[in-house]
Amino acid sequence: MAAELRYRRVLLKLSGEALMGAREGGLDPEFVSRIADEIQAVHALGAEICLVIGGGNIFRGVSGAAVGMERA
DSSP states (O other): OGGGOSOSEEEEEEOTTGGGTTSSSSOOHHHHHHHHHHHHHHHHTTOEEEEEEOOHHHHTOHHHHHTTOOOO
């Protein structure tokens, strides 16, 4: 089935901020679960998936940027 895919290998970068969903900090378990289900479905089609998951919001918090902490 992998031969029918347009791309057989995918690099997916998920920002930690995106994984917060509508929350003010941390991770939104429902959102993370939905993303995991979608990744699993693509993998089941035969795609190789590499994930890069950011965690800056956990380390410094989004509020840190609001008080002058550099995002990088």
